Structures are given as structure tokens and as C-alpha cells.
Amino acid sequence: MPNGSLARSLNEKLWGVFVALILVFAILNGFRPVMNNVDLGWHVAQGRWMVEHGAIYTRDVLNYPNLGHPAVDEYPLFQVVLYAAWSIGWWGPCLLTALGYVVLVFMLVRPGRFNESGRSPLAAMAIVSMLLFSLIAAPLRPHLVTYLCTIALGLFLLHWREASDWKIFWPMALLQIAWTNSHSGFVLGPAMVGLFGAEIVVRGFVREGRFSWTRLRTWLGAFLLILLACFVNPFGWERFSLPFYQDRLESIRAYVGEMEPLGGVLASLYRDLTLFALAVTVMALVSRRGAISYSLLFLAVFFYHEAQSVQKAWPIFGLFVPLVVLSCGVFSSSALAEKTPGWGSVFGQLVVMAMMGIALDSLLDPSWPTSLAVQWREDEHGRREQSVDASTWMKAHGVEGRLFHRCEDGGWLQMEGFAHGETFADSGFGKYDEAFIHEVGLVNERPARVPLYLAAYRPDFVVCSTFCYQWPWYLRQQGWRLIFYSPNSSVWAHPGLRPDLPTVTDEDIAAAFDRDIAVNGMPVDIRLYGRNLIALQSLGLEDFVVAKLKALPADAHRSGWYWEAARFICFSEPAASATHRQQLLDEAEHLQADGVTAEFRAYAHEAAGDTDGALRILEAAQKNGLGNYGAELLLKIYLDRNRPEALALAQHAGWFDLRNGHHWQYLAQAEDRAGDRAAAARDWTRAVFYFPDDTELIQAASDFAQKNNDAELARAITDSTKVYGVPPVGK
Numbered sequence: 093m094p095n096g097s098l099a100r101s102l103n104e105k106l107w108g109v110f111v112a113l114i115l116v117f118a119i120l121n122g123f124r125p126v127m128n129n130v131d132l133g134w135h136v137a138q139g140r141w142m143v144e145h146g147a148i149y150t151r152d153v154l155n156y157p158n159l160g161h162p163a164v165d166e167y168p169l170f171q172v173v174l175y176a177a178w179s180i181g182w183w184g185p186c187l188l189t190a191l192g193y194v195v196l197v198f199m200l201v202r203p204g205r206f207n208e209s210g211r212s213p214l215a216a217m218a219i220v221s222m223l224l225f226s227l228i229a230a231p232l233r234p235h236l237v238t239y240l241c242t243i244a245l246g247l248f249l250l251h252w253r254e255a256s257d258w259k260i261f262w263p264m265a266l267l268q269i270a271w272t273n274s275h276s277g278f279v280l281g282p283a284m285v286g287l288f289g290a291e292i293v294v295r296g297f298v299r300e301g302r303f304s305w306t307r308l309r310t311w312l313g314a315f316l317l318i319l320l321a322c323f324v325n326p327f328g329w330e331r332f333s334l335p336f337y338q339d340r341l342e343s344i345r346a347y348v349g350e351m352e353p354l355g356g357v358l359a360s361l362y363r364d365l366t367l368f369a370l371a372v373t374v375m376a377l378v379s380r381r382g383a384i385s386y387s388l389l390f391l392a393v394f395f396y397h398e399a400q401s402v403q404k405a406w407p408i409f410g411l412f413v414p415l416v417v418l419s420c421g422v423f424s425s426s427a428l429a430e431k432t433p434g435w436g437s438v439f440g441q442l443v444v445m446a447m448m449g450i451a452l453d454s455l456l457d458p459s460w461p462t463s464l465a466v467q468w469r470e471d472e473h474g475r476r477e478q479s480v481d482a483s484t485w486m487k488a489h490g491v492e493g494r495l496f497h498r499c500e501d502g503g504w505l506q507m508e509g510f511a512h513g514e515t516f517a518d519s520g521f522g523k524y525d526e527a528f529i530h531e532v533g534l535v536n537e538r539p540a541r542v543p544l545y546l547a548a549y550r551p552d553f554v555v556c557s558t559f560c561y562q563w564p565w566y567l568r569q570q571g572w573r574l575i576f577y578s579p580n581s582s583v584w585a586h587p588g589l590r591p592d593l594p595t596v597t598d599e600d601i602a603a604a605f606d607r608d609i610a611v612n613g614m615p616v617d618i619r620l621y622g623r624n625l626i627a628l629q630s631l632g633l634e635d636f637v638v639a640k641l642k643a644l645p646a647d648a649h650r651s652g653w654y655w656e657a658a659r660f661i662c663f664s665e666p667a668a669s670a671t672h673r674q675q676l677l678d679e680a681e682h683l684q685a686d687g688v689t690a691e692f693r694a695y696a697h698e699a700a701g702d703t704d705g706a707l708r709i710l711e712a713a714q715k716n717g718l719g720n721y722g723a724e725l726l727l728k729i730y731l732d733r734n735r736p737e738a739l740a741l742a743q744h745a746g747w748f749d750l751r752n753g754h755h756w757q758y759l760a761q762a763e764d765r766a767g768d769r770a771a772a773a774r775d776w777t778r779a780v781f782y783f784p785d786d787t788e789l790i791q792a793a794s795d796f797a798q799k800n801n802d803a804e805l806a807r808a809i810t811d812s813t814k815v816y817g818v819p820p821v822g823k
Contacts, residue, residue: 099437099438102438102441103437103438103441106438106441106442106445107216107441109445110201110216110441110444110445110448111201113445113448113449113452114197114201114216114219114220114223114448115194115197115198115201116452117223117448117451117452117455118190118193118194118196118197118223119190119193119194120190120452120455120456120464121189121190121193121231121455122186122187122188122189122190122191122192122193122194122231122232123183123186123189123190123464124186124189124231124464124467124468125467125468125471126185126186126189126230126231126232127178127182127185127232128471128476128477128478129230129232129233130477130478130500130501130503130504130519131230131233131503131519131520132174132185132230132232132233132503132507133478133502133503133504133505133506133507133508133518134154134502134503134506134507134518134519134520135167135170135171135174135175135234135503135520136171136174136175136178136503136506136507137154137503137506137507137511137518138154138165138167138168138171138520139168139171139172139173139174139175139176140175141153141154141511142168142171142172142175143172143175143176148165148168148326149163149165149168149171150162150163150164150165150326150327151163152523152524153511153512153513154502154506154511154512154513154515154518155502155513155515155516155517155518156494156513156514156515156516156549157516157517157528157531157549158517158523158524158528159513161523161524161525161528163522163523164327164330164331164333164334164522164523165326165327165523166234166275166276166331166334166335166522167234167273167274167275168273168274168326169270169273169274170234170237170273170274170275173188174188174232178507185232188232189231189232189236192232192236192239192240193223193231193236195240196239196240196243197219197223199240199243199244199247200215200219200222200243200247200414200418201219212376212421212437212440213437213439213440213441213443213444214372214375214376214379214417214440215376215414215417215418215421216440216441216444217368217372217440217443217444217447218369218372218373218376218413218414218416218417218418219414220444220447220448220451221365221368221369221372221410221413221414222410222411222413222414223410224365224410225362225365225369225406225407225409225410225411225413226239226407226410228354228358228362228403228406228407229350229404229406229407234274234275235275235277235404235407237270237271237274237275237277238271238275238277238278238280238408239407239411241267241268241270241271241277241278241281242277242280242284242408242411242412243411243414243415244264244267245264245267245281245284245285246284246388246411246412246415247415247418248261248263248264249284249285249288250385250415250418250419250422253288253292253422254292255310255314256306256307256310257310258309258310258311258312258313258314258316258317259313261285261313261314261317261318262317264281264285264314264317264318265317265318265320265321266321267281268281268282268318268321268322269321269322269324269325272321272322272324272325272331273324273325273326276334276335277335277408278322279322279332279335280391280408281318281321281322282315282318282319282322283391284387284391285311285314285315285318286315287387287390287391288311288385288387288388289310289311289312289314289315290311290387291385291386291387292307292311293307293308293311334522341526341529342778342781343521343526343529343530343533344521344529345750346533346750346751346782347521347529347530347532347533347536347537347751348519348521349403350402350403350404352402352403352750353400353401353402353403353746354403354406362399362406366396369410369413372413372417373392373413373416373417376416376417376420376421377420379420380420380421380423380424381424383419383420383421383422383423383424384416384419384420384423385415385416385419385422385423388412388415388416388419389412389416389419391412392409392412392413392415392416395408395409395412396409461616466616470615470616470617473608473612474578474580474581475580475612475615475616475617475620476580477500477557477558477559478500478501478504478557478581479497479501479504479505479555479556479557479580479581479582480504480580480581481576481578481580481581482555482556482557482576482578482581482582482583483504483505483508483510483555483581485576485578485583486510486553486555486576486583487508487509489593491553491583491590491593492510492514493514493551493552493553493589494513494514494549494550494551494552494553495510495514495515495516495551495552495553495554495555496516496545496546496549496551496553496554496555497515497516497554497555497556497557497560498535498536498557498559498560499516499517499518499519499521499532499536500519500557500559501555501557501559502515502516502517502518502519503518503519503520505555506518516532516549516551517532530781533751534784534785536559537751537782538783538785539560539562539563539565539566540566540665540785541785542563542566542567542570543566543569543570544785546570546572551586552585552586552589553583553584553585553586553589554567554572554583554584555581555582555583555584556581556582556583556584556627557580557581558580558581558620558623558624558627559623560627561623561624561626561627561630561660562626562627562630562660562664562665563630564582564584564627564630564631565630565631565632565665565666566665567584568631568632570587571587572584572585572586572587573585573587573595574595574596574601574631575590575593575594575595575596576596577596577600577601577604578604578608579604579605579608579620579624580620580624582596582627598631598632598633601628601631601633602633602636605624605628605636605640618648618651618653619653622653622654622656622657623657625637625640625641625657625661626657626660626661626664628640629660629661629666629668630665630666632666634661634666634668634669634672637661637668638661638668638672638675638676641654641657641658641661641676642675642676642679649679649683650683650688651688652688654688655680655688655689655691655692656691656692656719658676658680658692659691659692659695659721662676662692662695662696662699663695663699673696673699676692676696677692677693677696680692680693680696681693687713687716690709690710690712690713690722691710691713691718691719691721691722691725693706693709694706694709694710694713694722694725694726695721695725697709698725698729703729703732706725706729707726707729710722710725710726710729711726714726717747718747719747720747720748720749720752720755722747723741723744723747723748723755724748724752724754724755724758726741727741727742727755727758727762728754728758731758731761731762734765738758738761738762738765739759739762739763739765739766742755742758742759742762742763743759751782752782753778753779753780753781753782753783753786753789754779754783754786754789756775756776756778756779756782757775757776757779757783757789757792757793759775760772760773760774760775760776760779760793760796761792763775764796769800772796773796773797773800773802773804773805776793776796776797776805777804777805777808779793780793780805780808780809780812780813781808781812784812784813790809790813793805793809794806794809797809
């Protein structure tokens with residue numbers, strides 16, 4: 093057998109192995125505990141409501157502050173399908189997820205898709221990169237519909253690039269209708285068709301030397317057909333406004349985690365993955381001598397740019413990598429398209445095999461924290477960010493009434509049956525107005541506001557998840573009674589309510605915490621353990637907390653989460669005693685060679701009045717980057733000392749959380765000193781927006797407004813403190 097034939101035969105066999113491996117990976121990845129995402133419960137609850145009432149969800153009926161508020165449901169079709177899957181058992185959503193990703197992959201790997209370009213190692217690498225980019229998001233969310241529709245539409249456009257009749261696009265019109273009623277990514281459909289059609293018209297003109305009105309009519313008709321299909325939804329033109337309305341809201345960007353850019357390890361990983369995707373694209377481009385779809389490339393570049401500032405854009409960017417690579421084969425010359433794969437292709441396929449082997453091993457080997465066995469074990473033990481144990485206990489003990497909680501818990505509680513206006517809020521911000529989104533976000537970020545909300549909304553019970561690690565202190569200050577505790581959730585009763593349910597004692601809390609660790613071991617997601625210790629400190633169990641912290645293995649003491657937890661325990665309400673702070677500081681000083689202790693040591697020195705010591709520590713740590721709290725403290729010291737470095741540090745946005753009001757305050761002060769009054773006014777407004785309950789910040793902002801006769805800032809201060817100083821009852 094000639095070498096060329098042997099290479100071709102091996103390449104085809106390896107492609108078959110790759111297809112089998114990636115489909116197996118797609119199936120297994122779908123059988124994770126997919127329902128542990130904080131955004132799925134309210135989808136199930138709304139889907140159930142629509143099935144039970146035979147109507148579209150047009151008004152909020154689940155959250156009491158927002159009852160009756162008009163809602164444009166972005167996801168009705170997805171929600172009904174998800175509810176149907178969830179109704180048949182735990183495996184229903186897993187099957188739905190696996191099916192979605194199998195279809196996604198199969199559309200790209202189907203034999204003979206685009207001659208040899210569809211079976212090349214470059215195509216395989218592009219498909220793998222697509223899946224890796226998708227892993228940044230939860231596998232089962234309405235976004236999955238956008239993944240499927242984007243690939244289906246992209247492949248259809250490439251296949252029918254020489255279409256001569258717009259009516260051939262009718263299947264895509266049906267797809268667009270389903271897309272529009274499942275996810276707001278539907279706006280990508282008309283954009284893809286319009287841009288690709290314009291490219292084909294221009295290509296035809298360049299190739300033929302004359303303008304083809306038939307081609308123009310075909311693609312204009314296709315574009316209008318897809319655009320009109322978007323209007324087949326229960327809300328008409330209003331359906332278009334919501335994606336763009338949300339995209340510009342400060343409150344959405346601030347309080348929705350997936351709207352934030354990546355940081356830390358994830359930023360490094362996705363930077364490397366982007367370089368890998370770029371290399372694959374360039375190699376495909378070179379191998380096809382520059383042939384490529386420029387419209388698809390433009391969309392890939394656009395979403396890469398979006399991904400730099402919006403985390404949720406990474407999977408969308410990943411979708412265009414295989415489409416761009418496949419387009420290289422589509423638009424190349426016939427001779428290139430039929431080029432016989434050589435030994436280089438065989439080597440490339442072997443590289444892909446190795447990548448797939450590692451990916452499958454990460455799901456199957458129980459020694460990996462990402463394995464299915466470990467994920468399901470942790471899920472079974474209630475180690476989630478939802479209050480699983482609390483909701484189970486509440487149903488068993490007939491706990492009903494108006495609930496208060498963070499929005500991440502709202503959907504879970506609604507799905508579990510606490511609906512009909514019992515919940516405070518869920519994470520489906522699309523059905524709230526801007527003021528209520530901000531109100532929900534503020535209590536999430538500012539636990540000291542909890543008493544204000546309790547007074548305004550008068551709930552019967554408070555449900556605390558692992559996100560509420562600082563709430564217990566404020567609940568006890570208000571006389572609320574702890575009636576259920578588990579390390580990852582708790583339930584509190586209004587004073588005088590349900591006297592038949594005994595109060596959980598400190599001894600009961602400590603015993604439950606120890607029992608969980610003894611039976612189930614340490615959480616794989618160690619952040620949960622850190623939050624649980626902070627919650628115990630908030631409950632007043634300081635001696636117990638410090639003992640547990642110090643008893644952890646030596647490697648834990650050298651990790652960032654350990655010293656972040658220690659900083660909360662020592663310098664947040666209720667702050668640990670001077671004795672315990674000194675003990676932890678002594679240890680941190682002993683480990684100071686490990687940069688992870690820098691922020692804790694700086695805070696400890698600042699609290700003791702040694703500002704010079706704090707400054708030295710933070711300036712030394714700057715070269716490796718600072719976290720939000722360390723950067724904030726260094727910036728405050730610079731401003732207090734009128735140091736010229738203050739403005740440059742304040743403008744280093746990557747080190748600060750977007751919702752850190754003190755950062756915006758200090759930036760405004762630095763800009764004011766530099767003479768930029770307009771920028772200072774803008775950033776004072778953002779400071780007031782995020783920390784409207786900070787008395788010193790509000791006073792400083794008022795002084796600036798009065799000094800500069802800034803009526804707009806003064807109005808913002810008045811509005812913000814009026815609305816958010818004491819939240820309104822109802823909407």
C-alpha cells in the first residue's frame with residue numbers, strides 16, 4: 093500500500109476513534125449534577141406554572157416584592173422542556189443535557205461534512221476547543237439552545253452558500269422561532285445571515301466581475317425571513333428590547349457573575365486556550381492558502397473582544413472556531429479541498445486522541461476532583477450553593493410563609509415548591525426593573541443591610557445559603573431564632589414564630605459541623621469550608637472557628653482561601669478577639685515568604701495602627717498583583733498620604749471588584765486632586781450607587797457635589813439614599 097494511501101486510511105480510522113471519544117465525552121459530561129446551578133430552579137418553576145395554567149408567563153407570580161410586575165419571558169420553550177425533563181426524575185435533565193451536546197458535536201463531525209476539511213485534525217482540534225470554551229458555563233442552561241442554533245445555522249449557511257432561492261431557508265426560519273422563544277442569543281441569527289449574505293454577494297461580484305441581482309434578492313430574502321421569524325413570539329417587538337436593555341444596565345453587570353471578566357487561574361487558562369484556538373485557525377488558513385469566511389471570522393473576533401469584558405461570551409466565541417476552520421475548506425479551491433491527508437494529519441489526530449484521553453480521564457478517574465463520582469458524591473452531601481438541606485427540613489416540618497434569602501436561593505426554593513409569592517427574589521433578573529435588581533444586589537453584597545430589609549418586608553423565615561456567611565450576626569442582633577443548621581444552610585424564624593420548633597444551640601451547631609466533616613470529609617470545593625467557618629464566626633463561635641482553622645493541614649495554611657477566610661474572621665463583624673488576631677498574625681508573619689498572607693498581614697498591621705508596616709507589605713506584594721481588598725487598603729493609604737501613585741493604582745480596574753464602592757470613592761478623590769472634576773463626578777455617582785448605606789462615603793460625595801455645584805450628583809445621592817436607605821414595601 094502506498095504511503096499516501098496508508099496515511100489516508102490511518103487518518104480515517106483515527107477520525108472515527110475521535111468521533112467515538114468526543115461523543116462519549118459529550119454524553120458523560122451531560123450526566124453531571126446539572127441541576128445544582130443557581131439559575132435553573134426558577135426556570136423549572138416558571139415552566140411548571142405555564143404547563144399548569146396553559147398560559148405564557150407574562151407577570152411575576154413567584155416573588156412577593158415583585159408580584160404582578162410585567163415580565164417578558166425570554167425562555168418559555170426552554171422552560172417547558174426543562175420542566176418536562178425534571179418531572180421524570182433526576183436523570184431527565186442529565187439526558188436533556190447529554191442529548192444537546194451530542195447533537196452539537198454530531199452536527200460538526202458527521203461523515204463527509206465538507207470533504208477532507210471536515211475530517212482533518214485541525215477540525216478535530218477546533219471542535220475540542222469549542223467544548224473547552226463551553227466548560228466555563230454550566231452545561232444545562234438556555235445558552236445551550238444558542239450553541240445548537242449557532243452551529244446549525246452556520247453549517248446551513250456554508251452548505252447553501254450558492255443558494256439561488258431564499259425559500260430554501262425555511263428550515264432556518266423554524267429554527268429561529270424556536271431559538272427566539274428559548275434564549276436571548278437569538279439576535280445572533282439575523283446577524284449571521286445578514287453578514288454572511290453580504291459576504292457572498294461581494295464574493296460573487298469579485299469572482300464574476302459583475303453584480304448579480306438574483307444573488308442579492310436571495311440573501312436579502314433570507315435575511316428578512318430570519319428576521320421576521322424572530323417576531324413569532326408571545327411578546328412581539330418587546331422581545332428584542334430585553335437583551336439590549338439588560339446589556340447596558342450597571343446593576344446587571346455588577347451583580348451577575350457571568351457578566352464579569354475572568355480573573356486569576358481562569359484568565360490564564362482561557363488565555364492559553366485562545367492561543368491554541370488562534371493557532372488552529374491560522375494553520376487552517378495557511379493550509380487552504382487564505383481561504384476563509386470573512387463574516388464568520390469577523391463574528392469570532394467580535395465575540396473574542398466581548399469575552400475580554402464579559403465572561404459569558406467565551407462559549408459563543410468558541411462556537412465560531414470550528415465554523416471558521418470548516419469555512420477554510422469550503423472556500424478553498426477544489427484541488428485543495430480534495431487534498432489527500434498525509435502523515436502530518438495522522439500525527440495531529442494522535443495529538444487530539446491524547447487530549448480526549450485526558451478529558452475522559454478527568455470524568456472517570458475518581459481521584460480527580462472533576463470526576464463524575466466525586467461530583468455526585470458532593471451533590472448527595474448537600475455541598476452546593478443552594479440551601480438543599482434547609483429546604484428538605486422545611487418541607488418535613490411544614491415551614492411555610494414569606495421567605496427572605498439571597499437571590500441564588502430563590503429559584504431552588506421555587507422549584508422545591510415554595511412558590512406563589514413566598515420567595516423574595518430569584519436570579520432571573522430579566523423580569524425585574526432596574527431598581528429592584530439593584531435592591532437585590534445590594535443585600536447580596538452588603539450584609540449589614542439585612543435588618544433594613546427585614547423591617548421593610550417583614551418575612552416569616554430567613555433561609556441562609558453558603559453565600560450568607562455574614563448574615564447570622566445581624567439576624568441574632570434582631571432577635572431572630574435559629575431553628576435549623578447544617579454546614580451549608582440554615583433557617584431562622586421571626587421572633588415568636590413557630591415556638592414548637594426548638595432553637596438550635598451552639599453545642600448543636602458545633603456537633604453538626606463536626607459530624608459533617610467526620611462522615612463526608614472535607615468539601616472538594618474548599619471555598620465552601622471557608623464560608624462555613626466565617627458563618628460560624630458570625631454565629632459567635634469564635635474559639636471553635638479559630639481552632640478548626642488552625643487545625644487544618646499545613647498545605648491549607650499556604651493557600652489563598654485560608655488567609656481570605658482569616659481576614660473575614662478577624663476584621664469583619666463580629667471581629668475576632670485581639671488574642672486570636674495576634675495568633676494568626678504570628679503564623680502569617682512566619683509564612684510571609686508565601687505571598688498569600690500579604691493582605692491579611694497588611695490588614696492586621698493597619699488595625700494595630702502600624703500603617704507604615706501595612707504599606708511596606710502591600711507595596712512589596714504589588715509586583716505579583718493585588719486582590720480587591722489589598723488594593724483597596726493600599727489605595728486608601730496612598731490617598732491619606734497624598735501620594736502621587738494613588739491615581740494610577742485607582743485606575744488599575746483589574747484589581748478591584750466592579751461593585752466595590754470604596755474603589756469608586758477613592759478613584760473619584762484621586763481624580764478630583766488631579767483636577768479632573770468631570771471624571772470625579774462620574775465616579776462619585778458610581779460610589780453612591782454601590783454603597784448608598786456608607787455614611788462617610790455619602791457625606792464625602794455630598795461635600796464634593798456642594799463644592800462643585802453638581803446638581804446631578806446631588807440628585808443621585810438623594811435618590812439613592814431615599815430608595816435604598818430603607819427599602820420600600822412592595823413595588
